[in-house]
Amino acid sequence: MQVVTVAAAKGGAGKTTITASLAANAAVEMEASVGIIDLNEDQATLSQWWTDRGEPDNPELITDINNLTVQVQAMRKKNAFDWVIMD
Numbered sequence: 001m002q003v004v005t006v007a008a009a010k011g012g013a014g015k016t017t018i019t020a021s022l023a024a025n026a027a028v029e030m031e032a033s034v035g036i037i038d039l040n041e042d043q044a045t046l047s048q049w050w051t052d053r054g055e056p057d058n059p060e061l062i063t064d065i066n067n068l069t070v071q072v073q074a075m076r077k078k079n080a081f082d083w084v085i086m087d
Contacts, residue, residue, distance in 0.1 A: 001084060002083050006086065016045040016049065019046055023083075026082070033082045036059045037068075046061075047063075
């Protein structure tokens with residue numbers, strides 16, 4: 001499982017757009033299973049993008065993140081996804 005984090009100190013830099021584009025491209029073009037994590041709780045733009053798409057199975061929005069490191073390691077052990085992309 002590959003893990004990608006899209007991050008920047010400045011708001012409005014296009015992080016969510018890049019994350020959503022990477023996730024959709026991997027799901028469609030690469031036929032990969034993709035999990036997306038929206039770590040931007042105050043805006044939840046990635047979560048809204050996922051909802052607006054009809055809450056698709058792929059990419060899958062991963063919610064209820066308590067301990068990111070532990071949960072990503074558990075997903076990796078289970079081979080839950082080909083890619084996990086975090087905004």
